[in-house]
Each structure stands twice: as structure tokens, then as C-alpha cells.
Amino acid sequence: MIHMDNVSKAYSTGNPAVNEINLHIEKGEFVFIIGPSGAGKTTLFKLLLKELEPTSGTITVAGQELNHMKRRQIPKFRRNIGVVFQDFRLLKDRNIYENIAFAQRVVETSPRRIRREVPQALSGVGLAERYKAFPNELSGGEQQRVALARALVNKPQLIMADEPTGNLDNQNAWEIMKMLEEINEKGTTVLVVTHNREIVDAMKKRVITLEEGRIVSDEKEGGYTDEV
Amino acid sequence: MKFNSFLYSLRQGLKNILRNKFYSLASLATMVVCIFMFGIFTAIVVNVNHVVREAEKGVAVVAYFDEGVTDDQIAKIGDFIRSREEVENVTFVSAEEAWQEFMPIYFGTEDPDMAEDLAQDFAKDNPLANSANYQIYLKDVSKQDQLVKDLSQVEGIREVSSNNTVADTLTNFNSLLGYLSIGIIVLLFAVAVFLISNTVAVGIAVRKEEIGIMKLIGATDFFIRAPFIIEGVVIGLIGSGVPLIILYVLYQRMQTFVSDKFGMLTGILSFIPAGEIFRYLVPVSLCIGVGIGFLGSMLTIRKHLKV
Numbered sequence: 001m002i003h004m005d006n007v008s009k010a011y012s013t014g015n016p017a018v019n020e021i022n023l024h025i026e027k028g029e030f031v032f033i034i035g036p037s038g039a040g041k042t043t044l045f046k047l048l049l050k051e052l053e054p055t056s057g058t059i060t061v062a063g064q065e066l067n068h069m070k071r072r073q074i075p076k077f078r079r080n081i082g083v084v085f086q087d088f089r090l091l092k093d094r095n096i097y098e099n100i101a102f103a104q105r106v107v108e109t110s111p112r113r114i115r116r117e118v119p120q121a122l123s124g125v126g127l128a129e130r131y132k133a134f135p136n137e138l139s140g141g142e143q144q145r146v147a148l149a150r151a152l153v154n155k156p157q158l159i160m161a162d163e164p165t166g167n168l169d170n171q172n173a174w175e176i177m178k179m180l181e182e183i184n185e186k187g188t189t190v191l192v193v194t195h196n197r198e199i200v201d202a203m204k205k206r207v208i209t210l211e212e213g214r215i216v217s218d219e220k221e222g223g224y225t226d227e228v
Numbered sequence: 229m230k231f232n233s234f235l236y237s238l239r240q241g242l243k244n245i246l247r248n249k250f251y252s253l254a255s256l257a258t259m260v261v262c263i264f265m266f267g268i269f270t271a272i273v274v275n276v277n278h279v280v281r282e283a284e285k286g287v288a289v290v291a292y293f294d295e296g297v298t299d300d301q302i303a304k305i306g307d308f309i310r311s312r313e314e315v316e317n318v319t320f321v322s323a324e325e326a327w328q329e330f331m332p333i334y335f336g337t338e339d340p341d342m343a344e345d346l347a348q349d350f351a352k353d354n355p356l357a358n359s360a361n362y363q364i365y366l367k368d369v370s371k372q373d374q375l376v377k378d379l380s381q382v383e384g385i386r387e388v389s390s391n392n393t394v395a396d397t398l399t400n401f402n403s404l405l406g407y408l409s410i411g412i413i414v415l416l417f418a419v420a421v422f423l424i425s426n427t428v429a430v431g432i433a434v435r436k437e438e439i440g441i442m443k444l445i446g447a448t449d450f451f452i453r454a455p456f457i458i459e460g461v462v463i464g465l466i467g468s469g470v471p472l473i474i475l476y477v478l479y480q481r482m483q484t485f486v487s488d489k490f491g492m493l494t495g496i497l498s499f500i501p502a503g504e505i506f507r508y509l510v511p512v513s514l515c516i517g518v519g520i521g522f523l524g525s526m527l528t529i530r531k532h533l534k535v
């Protein structure tokens with residue numbers, strides 16, 4: 001699903017944010033990416049989404065080589081990937097239903113399918129009843145579930161979540177992680193950046209640790225406790 | 229783009245307009261003024277042109293012959309005049325005809341019997357014996373000076389007279405008005421483009437977050453841009469439609485007003501019917517409106533929406 005070979009990314013200022021990374025993630029994997037703030041995790045995500053161009057190295061995502069991809073092919077490529085952020089990024093001026101329908105409108109889904117699939121996506125995250133609510137009427141955990149439903153509604157092959165539980169209390173964090181795990185069990189590849197030590201340790205997934213732009217460990221059933 | 233997507237973009241575009249009312253209104257007002265002035269100037273220029281052309285029809289260049297010129301020579305001169313491109317038609321007026329035409333004016337009476345009596349005395353001695361002439365009507369009055377110059381050189385022609393001051397003045401006035409209005413309108417159009425591009429820029433700023441999400445979800449450039457293009461085009465459409473309606477009503481009112489108040493002038497001041505002007509003015513104005521709206525939003529989109 002993801003292949004990065006000798007990938008580096010240097011911003012115009014300072015040391016490279018991503019430094020000579022080699023990373024291979026197969027279809028159907030669940031992978032945590034951990035590491036201190038400023039380690040280059042978000043930069044790595046942006047490279048995978050072709051929001052940023054690498055300074056050197058080659059990247060392949062979902063069978064598509066990003067280096068040679070033309071600008072106008074980017075939208076189609078991104079439809080393979082569902083993204084979730086720490087700050088939810090819901091549209092505050094429309095209700096929950098419209099927030100999810102938005103993701104389908106953007107990729108020109110037919111109204112019939114939108115009417116069918118938005119309620120499905122909402123009940124998938126346990127919010128079928130709240131479809132009329134606006135984002136600011138929901139708790140943080142609920143908002144993140146809406147964001148997750150939005151990421152899923154177009155049925156991507158890959159979900160990438162950048163600190164999805166960073167703004168949530170422990171119980172809500174667990175709920176989101178459990179949902180991501182369920183999604184993964186149905187076949188979607190999942191990539192999660194997190195600082196939540198307890199969850200990473202408990203879930204026994206592949207854990208990749210980044211430090212100063214380099215991969216310092218990559219363990220099949222890893223956790224924070226293994227290092228230190 | 230699918231039809232449903234178009235409807236969605238249309239809704240978003242209209243939302244943009246309503247969301248920043250201040251800028252939208254400013255752009256709209258400028259558009260309205262632009263098209264309104266464009267319409268007024270067009271109506272004036274077209275009507276003055278019409279009057280000039282009507283006036284031109286009655287104006288002829290008259291060529292008089294040398295004394296003792298032969299009929300043969302006259303015929304040759306006639307052929308020469310007819311061969312010229314700018315000449316619409318030529319009529320030969322014999323001395324007798326000239327006299328007949330002139331008599332009533334000369335004797336200060338319209339009564340043919342009285343004129344006839346008076347004319348008896350002149351019968352043997354036509355005071356206009358040398359006034360046989362060609363009356364030359366032109367297709368295009370602006371070519372008149374050249375023709376007069378050329379004809380004066382022709383052998384057998386004594387004098388060429390022309391009276392073109394009215395037509396000349398009107399034509400000059402009209403082209404001056406034309407240049408002036410083009411200048412003002414171009415300036416206003418530039419202001420309109422500027423204002424519309426600012427309006428769209430505000431819309432883009434407001435939707436910055438939404439645009440960011442759209443890009444990550446996989447919206448095409450076209451889909452992201454469409455609402456903003458629609459925003460500009462709708463402002464352009466409304467901004468040209470409204471003044472057209474006002475102009476149409478005004479034009480017809482004025483036509484009735486002028487023919488009521490200055491009835492005796494209707495012969496000279498004949499207006500071109502509204503339908504004839506608006507048949508061209510409407511599509512041209514709408515195209516200008518849409519074009520300005522499109523241009524305004526495109527300029528901003530290219531600057532601020534690097535997708």
C-alpha cells in the first residue's frame with residue numbers, strides 16, 4: 001500500500017524534517033507512528049498525500065508513483081485516502097448530515113447514493129440520531145466520530161489519522177481507536193499518528209517510531225514500554 | 229461536471245454573494261452603472277448616426293457646366309461621375325428643369341398660375357440658362373470633399389457646390405461622443421473587474437478551511453473553482469440585466485415624450501425603434517456582463533486558488 005524509498009524532505013529552513021526514510025506498509029496493516037513533537041510525523045503524512053514534494057527519494061501509495069504524478073491526477077489519487085485530524089476540521093456552518101454529504105458531493109457522487117450512504121456512515125459511528133446537529137452542539141468525541149464517518153463515506157483503501165485522539169479524553173480516545181481497529185478488520189489499511197502511550201501499548205499493533213526525521217524503531221507488536 | 233454538481237456549485241456561488249453583501253453590492257452597482265452608460269451612449273450614437281444618414285440622403289453635390297459645353301461632353305462627364313465608387317446615383321437637371329424648380333422660390337409664391345404669369349416674361353430669357361447640372365448623391369458623405377476636389381479638375385465643369393456642414397458637424401460630434409464613451413466605459417469596466425475580483429477574494433478567504441478540506445478529499449480544481457466563477461458570472465448577469473430593463477423602459481418613455489412635445493420635429497428627429505436597438509444591445513451587454521464577471525473571478529482564482 002505504501003512504499004517509501006530513501007525519502008527526505010527539507011523545508012527551506014533548518015535540518016530535514018524527514019531524513020532518508022525507507023518504509024513499507026502492506027495492504028490491510030494497522031500501523032501506529034509515534035515520536036516526539038517535531039519528529040516529522042505530519043510531514044510524512046503530507047508527503048504521502050502529495051501535499052508536499054519530497055526533496056529526494058520515491059514514494060508509491062495505493063499503486064501510484066507520486067513523483068511522476070501530474071497535478072490534475074492528484075484529486076483522483078486522494079480519493080483513495082481518508083484523512084482525520086486532531087482538530088476534526090468539520091464545517092461549522094452546516095449540520096452533521098451536510099458535513100458528510102459534502103465529502104460525497106466533492107467527488108460528484110449521485111444524490112441517490114448520497115441519500116443512502118450518509119445515514120449508513122453516520123450509524124457506522126453511532127450518530128444516526130444526531131444528523132441534524134451542528135458541530136458546535138457535539139462533544140469532542142462525537143465530532144471526531146463525524147470526521148471519521150466523513151473520511152470513510154467514500155470507502156477509501158487507506159485511512160490516515162494525524163493525532164485523532166489528541167483533543168479527547170481517555171474514554172473517547174479509546175472509542176475512536178476501537179472504531180479504527182474495526183475499520184481495519186474489514187480490510188482498510190490504517191495509519192495512525194498518536195501520543196497516547198496507553199493505547200499504543202495495549203493494542204499490540206505495528207509501531208514505527210520517528211525521531212528527528214529518522215525511523216529509530218519499527219516493531220511488529222510494539223509499544224512505548226519496549227524502549228525508553 | 230455533472231448536472232447535480234452544477235446545481236451544488238450554483239447554490240454555493242449564490243451563498244457567496246449573499247454572505248458578503250457589501251462587496252457584492254458594490255460590484256453589482258458598478259456593473260449596473262457600466263452597462264447603463266454603455267446602453268445610453270449606444271442609443272445616442274446609433275440615433276445620431278441615423279439622423280446623419282437621413283440628412284445625408286437629402287444632400288447632393290451639384291456640378292455646373294462651363295458655358296457652351298456640348299451634350300456629348302455632358303454625357304462623358306456623367307459617365308465619369310457614375311464610374312466613381314462613392315456615388316450612389318446621379319441625376320441630370322437641365323436649365324429648364326432647374327428654372328421650373330426654382331421659380332416658385334424666386335417669385336415668392338407657391339401658386340403655379342401666378343408663377344406661370346410671371347414666368348411668361350422670362351420665358352425667352354431663362355435667367356438660369358447656365359444652370360444645367362448634375363445632382364450627385366453619395367453613399368458615404370465623408371467621401372464628399374475628395375469628390376468635390378476631383379470634379380473641379382474635370383474639363384467642362386465650371387463649379388462644384390456642396391453643402392455638408394450639418395452632416396459634418398453631426399459626424400464629428402458623433403465620433404467625439406463615441407471615443408469619449410468608449411474611454412469612460414473602458415475605465416468603468418476596469419473598476420468593475422477590480423471590484424468583482426475583490427468580492428471573489430473575500431469569498432475565497434471565508435471558505436479557506438473548506439477549500440483545504442475539499443482538496444484533501446479529492447475535489448478537482450474545477451469543482452473547487454466553480455462556485456467562485458459562478459459568483460462572478462451571476463453578479464455580471466444581474467448587473468447587466470437590471471440596467472437593460474431600465475434602459476428599455478426609459479427609451480420608450482423618451483420616444484413618446486419627444487414625439488408628444490416636439491411633434492413637428494418628428495421628421496428630423498426620428499428615433500430608431502427600441503426593438504431594433506435592443507436586439508443588439510441586449511446580447512452584447514449580457515456578454516459584456518458575463519465576460520467581466522468571469523474575468524474578475526478568474527483573476528482572483530488564479531492568484532488565490534493555486535490548487
Ligand SMILES: Nc1ncnc2c1ncn2[C@@H]1O[C@H](COP(=O)(O)OP(=O)(O)O)[C@@H](O)[C@H]1O
Nearest residue numbers: 011012013017036037038039040041042043044
Ligand atoms: N511549513 C514548514 N516550514 C518549515 N518548517 C516546518 C514546516 N512544517 C514543519 N516544519 C518543521 O519540520 C519539523 C517536523 O515537523 P512535523 O512534521 O510537523 O513534526 P510532527 O508532526 O512530528 O510534530 C519540525 O522541526 C518543524 O518545525
Ligand SMILES: [Mg+2]
Nearest residue numbers: 041042043162
Ligand atoms: Mg504533527
